[in-house]
Amino acid sequence: MEAGVAITREDVLHVARLARLEIPADQVEEVQGQLSAILEAVGKVSELDLSDVEPTSHPLDVVNAWAEDEPRPSLSREEALANAPDPSEGAFRVPAVGS
Amino acid sequence: MxxxxxxxxxxxxxxxxxxxxxxxxxxxxxxxxxxxxxxxxxxxxxxxxxxxxxxxxxxxxxxxxxxxxxxxxxxxxxxxxxxxxxxxxxxxxxxxxxxxxxxxxxxxxxxxxxxxxxxxxxxxxxxxxxxxxxxxxxxxxxxxxxxxxxxxxxxxxxxxxxxxxxxxxxxxxxxxxxxxxxxxxxxxxxxxxxxxxxxxxxxxxxxxxxxxxxxxxxxxxxxxxxxxxxxxxxxxxxxxxxxxxxxxxxxxxxxxxxxxxxxxxxxxxxxxxxxxxxxxxxxxxxxxxxxxxxxxxxxAEIGELPAARIRRLEGELDFDLSYGLVASGRDELYERVPGERRAVANVVMNQLAATGAHPGRVNAEELGKLIEARDRIPRATFDEALTAAGEPGFTAERYLAEEAVTDASELDPVIERVLAANGSQVAAYRSGKEGLLGFFVGQVMRETQGKANPKVVNERLRERLGA
Structure with missing residues (x-):
């Protein structure tokens, strides 16, 4: 997003929905102001001439870190399900999702 | 559309x-x-x-x-x-x-x-x-x-x-x-x-x-x-x-x-x-x-790709057979089997596939001998041999020894029996339903337990029904 583009109320509600966050109606305006301030701060970067700078997706100057395709032991099913609130038939049971 | x-x-x-x-x-x-x-x-x-x-x-x-x-x-x-x-x-x-x-x-x-x-x-x-x-x-x-x-x-x-x-x-x-x-x-x-x-x-x-x-x-x-x-x-x-x-x-x-x-x-x-x-x-x-x-x-690990192989096979087969062989992964066997190309392709693509034999385990030389003898040996023997073609140690020899019955004097009585038992089909054939020929061939093959030579049966039936 470019600097100076203000966050609208709809933006806040949309992003909140995507993130499954519930923002009480009387706080939307406050969040709107906070998000705008953050964007504005980040937008400072675009005041610089960065045409010679490669985009950085990672702070380390490292590439090609991968592992051999050799199996290691997995958790037991009991361990895997230890934190499941409602296990069933060896699986994580969750509320129905659209099929 | x-x-x-x-x-x-x-x-x-x-x-x-x-x-x-x-x-x-x-x-x-x-x-x-x-x-x-x-x-x-x-x-x-x-x-x-x-x-x-x-x-x-x-x-x-x-x-x-x-x-x-x-x-x-x-x-x-x-x-x-x-x-x-x-x-x-x-x-x-x-x-x-x-x-x-x-x-x-x-x-x-x-x-x-x-x-x-x-x-x-x-x-x-x-x-x-x-x-x-x-x-x-x-x-x-x-x-x-x-x-x-x-x-x-x-x-x-x-x-x-x-x-x-x-x-x-x-x-x-x-x-x-x-x-x-x-x-x-x-x-x-x-x-x-x-x-x-x-x-x-x-x-x-x-x-x-x-x-x-x-x-x-x-x-x-x-x-x-x-x-x-x-x-x-x-x-x-x-x-x-x-x-x-x-x-x-x-x-x-x-x-x-x-x-x-x-x-x-x-x-x-x-x-x-x-x-x-x-x-x-x-x-x-x-x-x-x-x-x-x-x-x-x-x-370096990539071999000749399917599309290129289809094009290559089209030099000796039609498109449908070339495509079918390659798309089903049967072309490798086809290429190993010696013999008349179309006959080999048809057997590998259809009859052999129907037996469920794994193409990679078939002895190509022996299968070639079998296909070469296809018209000479009984149909039932050929089918039996194909079923065994994917088994280890398979050889064609014992199947090749069996001769199909080609002798008209042996086949004609069977043909007469089949025609006599299927009067209405005979009438239908003679009034133009020539597709019924396959039905009669099938009946004769059944009567002879698959030992008749299909080519001779076809000829004799055609002659007999045409009269």
């Missing part, structure tokens, strides 16, 4: 048969008990970090090369964010604007020549977990429907391939997918079985007036799980769109489900409002810059 041209692009997911998952070293297996191949990484426990599978990267490069793609000098993993119970991290690690392979071309031979299909990209990603829906009205839990999630598949490696909208008939789409599957199987990187879900296909479908430039609104047909359904589903959607336009309507962008049982197409409820995945570079993974040595090593 005269006057209209289908425009189809495919999105294909191929599950790699690596030993371990994409970003952890849990075993990558199919069919084990639920949640027996998981760890803190693929269950998304806090504080865990992904480590890519080197072999998956190699194989994705190999597949990209086989698709004529350019292998990127630099490739980056992204997070694709959405909430669903089969995705414990709340995002899928995938690739976005810097995929591993881009800009390929894959030839689909047809009877009128090759058609090159553009490959937009081939990238690596992790699969979601498997979800089974239970309960509901008829379920154990009164009224409440639930889903059971099995994370064994969660985090296993997938290659996603996206084609240009270059396919112009359901048949061509099906053929593209079959040759792609055969390629993947030969590369040794996936089982690519649609029934098991290790090869999945979605189709983007639109139509336009013949000669029209540009593209109209497309719909997305989801998860067709057999080659036949891919062809049938696209055909049904093409027909639907043409009807919409011809009745003055507009096609709307939507995701559709094809029901092969009814042949009907229905709209799927969108699982995420407007595809807004908020991709951003995965901060836990560093870029992949495939070393030249790795790329060349993969290139």
């Amino acid at each position: 005269t006057g209209w041209e289908p425009v189809v692009g495919l999105e294909i997911h191929i599950q790699l048969k690596t030993q371990t998952k994409m970003f952890c070293r849990c075993e990558n297996v199919w069919g084990e008990g639920p949640n027996t191949r998981t760890c803190p990484v693929c269950l998304a426990h806090p504080g865990t970090l992904p480590v890519p599978n080197g072999r998956a990267i190699e194989w994705a490069v190999k597949l990209g090369l086989a698709l004529g793609c350019e292998v990127a000098e630099r490739s980056v993993f992204h997070r694709k964010n959405y909430f669903y119970p089969d995705l414990p991290k709340g995002y899928q690690i995938s690739q976005y604007d810097e995929p591993l392979c881009t800009a390929g071309r894959f030839a689909v031979p047809g009877s009128g020549g090759d058609h090159e299909i553009g490959i937009v990209r081939a990238h690596l990603e992790e699969d979601a977990a498997k979800t089974v829906h239970v309960g509901g009205k008829a379920g154990r839990i009164s009224g409440a429907a639930h889903s059971l999630v099995d994370f064994n598949r969660g985090g296993t490696p997938l290659v996603e391939i996206v084609t240009e909208p270059d396919l112009h008939s359901p048949e061509e789409a099906r053929r593209f997918l079959q040759l792609l599957r055969q390629t993947v199987v030969e590369l040794g990187i996936s089982d690519a079985e649609m029934e098991k879900g290790s090869l999945r296909c979605d189709a983007n479908v639109s139509v336009r007036r013949e000669g029209e430039e540009g593209l109209r609104t497309k719909t997305e047909l989801k998860n067709m799980n057999s080659f036949k359904f891919v062809g049938d589903g696209i055909a049904a959607e093409v027909a639907r769109q043409i009807e919409v336009y011809e009745s003055g309507g507009e096609v709307g962008q939507e995701t559709l489900h094809f029901d092969p049982a009814s042949g009907r197409i229905s709209s799927l409820r969108s699982k995420e409002e407007a595809h807004d995945y908020r991709y951003f570079p995965e901060p836990d993974l560093v870029p992949v810059e495939p070393p030249a040595a790795l790329v060349e090593r993969m290139r």
Whole structure:
């Protein structure tokens, strides 16, 4: 997003929905102001001439870190399900999702 | 559908048969008990970090090369964010604007020549977990429907391939997918079985007036799980769109489900409002810059591709046989078997296939002897020999010793019996239903326990019935 583009109320509600966050109606305006301030701060970067700078997706100057395709032991099913609130038939049971 | 041209692009997911998952070293297996191949990484426990599978990267490069793609000098993993119970991290690690392979071309031979299909990209990603829906009205839990999630598949490696909208008939789409599957199987990187879900296909479908430039609104047909359904589903959607336009309507962008049982197409409820995945570079993974040595090593492992082999076989067979042999992976056996090419092709493609014998285990020299003697030995003996052709130590010798009955003095009484017992069919034949000849041949073969020479039986029957 470019600097100076203000966050609208709809933006806040949309992003909140995507993130499954519930923002009480009387706080939307406050969040709107906070998000705008953050964007504005980040937008400072675009005041610089960065045409010679490669985009950085990672702070380390490292590439090609991968592992051999050799199996290691997995958790037991009991361990895997230890934190499941409602296990069933060896699986994580969750509320129905659209099929 | 005269006057209209289908425009189809495919999105294909191929599950790699690596030993371990994409970003952890849990075993990558199919069919084990639920949640027996998981760890803190693929269950998304806090504080865990992904480590890519080197072999998956190699194989994705190999597949990209086989698709004529350019292998990127630099490739980056992204997070694709959405909430669903089969995705414990709340995002899928995938690739976005810097995929591993881009800009390929894959030839689909047809009877009128090759058609090159553009490959937009081939990238690596992790699969979601498997979800089974239970309960509901008829379920154990009164009224409440639930889903059971099995994370064994969660985090296993997938290659996603996206084609240009270059396919112009359901048949061509099906053929593209079959040759792609055969390629993947030969590369040794996936089982690519649609029934098991290790090869999945979605189709983007639109139509336009013949000669029209540009593209109209497309719909997305989801998860067709057999080659036949891919062809049938696209055909049904093409027909639907043409009807919409011809009745003055507009096609709307939507995701559709094809029901092969009814042949009907229905709209799927969108699982995420407007595809807004908020991709951003995965901060836990560093870029992949495939070393030249790795790329060349993969290139050297690729043999002659199916499309090229079809073209080569067309020098001695017609297109359908050439295509059929290659697409079914039977051409390797065909090439090893000596003898008259068309006869060999027909036996390998049809009769031998029907016996279920594995083509790789068949002794080609012995099969050649058998095919050469085909008209001389009894039909039943030939069939019996084919059934045994895939067994270890198979030799043709003992079958070749049996001679079919060609002696008219032995066959004529049988023919007379068959004709006498089937008077009404004889009358029908004589009044023009000549297709019944096969019926009489079959009866004579049955009477002789398959020992008659079919060629002689045909001749004698024709002569006798013509009188």
